[in-house]
Amino acid sequence: MVATFSQTASTVRTTIRDITHGLVVTSSGPPSGETNILIGQAPLFAGTQLPPAPFGHVNFTQVTVNGDYLGYAGSNQLNLKANGHLLVQALPVLANHNAYNLVFKAAA
Amino acid sequence: MSRTRRRTITRGAVATAVVGATAMALVAPSSAAAHHSTMARTAAASHGGVSARWSGPHANTVGPSSYLAGHSVTPADGLSSASATFKMPTVDCSNDNDLRGQIFGLIDEPTLGDTESYASVWAYCSSGALTTVMTTQAANDFHQGVSVSPG
Numbered sequence: 001m002v003a004t005f006s007q008t009a010s011t012v013r014t015t016i017r018d019i020t021h022g023l024v025v026t027s028s029g030p031p032s033g034e035t036n037i038l039i040g041q042a043p044l045f046a047g048t049q050l051p052p053a054p055f056g057h058v059n060f061t062q063v064t065v066n067g068d069y070l071g072y073a074g075s076n077q078l079n080l081k082a083n084g085h086l087l088v089q090a091l092p093v094l095a096n097h098n099a100y101n102l103v104f105k106a107a108a
Numbered sequence: 109m110s111r112t113r114r115r116t117i118t119r120g121a122v123a124t125a126v127v128g129a130t131a132m133a134l135v136a137p138s139s140a141a142a143h144h145s146t147m148a149r150t151a152a153a154s155h156g157g158v159s160a161r162w163s164g165p166h167a168n169t170v171g172p173s174s175y176l177a178g179h180s181v182t183p184a185d186g187l188s189s190a191s192a193t194f195k196m197p198t199v200d201c202s203n204d205n206d207l208r209g210q211i212f213g214l215i216d217e218p219t220l221g222d223t224e225s226y227a228s229v230w231a232y233c234s235s236g237a238l239t240t241v242m243t244t245q246a247a248n249d250f251h252q253g254v255s256v257s258p259g
Contacts, residue, residue, distance in 0.1 A: 001242075001256065003213040003227035005190040014227035014244040016213060018256050027225070029247025034216045034224050037190045040178010042217050044209040044232055045116045049175060053208040053233045055197040062193040065181045073181045077170040080177035088177035102178055107208075 007031050039063050039070065040078070040090055040102050051108035052080065052088055061099040071097030082108045115211060115230070115243075176217065190214050196240065198258040201233035208233045211243065229256055 002017040012031040017024045039060055043049045063070040071093040080088040087108055091101045181190070192214055201208075209232020216224045225246045232239055242253035 001196060001213070001229060002193050003191065005187075005214045005216070005225065005227055007188055012225055012246045014214065014225050014246045016227040016229065016242045016244055016253075018242060018253075020259075021256075023242065023253055023256075025242045025244045025251050025253035027244040027246035027249040027251050029249040032224060032247065035187055036180060036182045036216055037187055038176055038178050038180045038215045038217065039190070039192045039213075040176065040180075040215070041210045041212050042215045042226070042228075043115070043175050044211060044230060046207045047116075050207050050209045050232065052177075052210045053231060053238075054200040055210075055231070056200075058194050058197045058212055060178075060192045060194045062191065063179070064192075065190045066183050066185070066188050070179060070181070073183065075179035075181045078173040078176050078178055078180055079170070081172040081174065090178050093179070100179060102212075 005037055007034055037065060038078070039075075039100075041080075041088060051082070052104065054107060055104045057104065058102045059099065060102065063098050063100070069096075069098040070100065176215075178215075196229055196231075196256050196258045199231045199233065199238050199240070201236050201238045205236055206233075 002019055004015045006013045008031070010030070011028055012034060013026065013028040015024060015026040041052065041058075043052070065073040075093070077090045077092065079086055079090055085108070086105045089103045089105050091103060093100045194212065196212070209230065211226065211228040211230050213226060213228030215226040215228060217226070227244050228242075230239070230241045230243050240255045240257075242256060244251050
């Protein structure tokens with residue numbers, strides 16, 4: 001999967017591509033001044049925020065923000081916790097500066 | 109402008125986004141400050157009106173979040189683009205009949221449930237079955253594609 005985000009003065013565009021099967025989904029619209037981007041995971045909802053499903057790990061690679069490698073972008077490393085328990089951990093950026101691993105640690 | 113999009117699913121149903129354009133009471137989690145914090149991206153050395161930007165890797169900060177996991181970036185000069193490649197992980201729904209799930213990808217969600225845009229794959233377990241779907245949102249434009257397989 002290749003996820004992309006772009007924003008200009010007139011348009012914000014998001015795209016997810018399944019390069020294995022040649023599929024693509026895209027949205028676009030007027031920007032509202034998005035200032036932050038997370039490379040990782042966010043919750044779904046079904047009345048309330050759902051706990052994460054077990055997934056092993058996800059290796060995010062070729063990560064860039066404003067054209068810079070993630071390791072040069074000054075990221076905040078966020079770990080999902082609930083009731084003091086670590087559920088999903090974002091590991092540090094790897095030595096190549098453009099990849100990191102997101103690891104499932106425990107069910108809520 | 110309030111644009112709240114809750115990624116809502118219902119048990120046994122095809123993934124459906126409930127778009128709520130009305131303002132809702134948003135809870136600002138304790139991580140919001142960290143999430144929004146802007147890193148000091150520039151270590152400027154100034155001499156005689158000449159400054160130099162530090163071009164080395166920036167140290168990360170590490171903190172907890174009640175709803176996000178990953179690397180969050182707030183560029184000091186504004187956000188213009190981002191990209192990432194990942195393989196869809198194997199999600200294990202075998203031991204759980206509860207609803208569980210998340211989205212993977214690029215996400216702009218400054219506060220819980222207040223998603224402004226994302227390029228993602230939804231993955232959730234319902235009654236022991238896994239559903240995955242390619243999903244994007246930008247402003248009011250929301251689209252879902254087909255399911256994806258791990259790998």
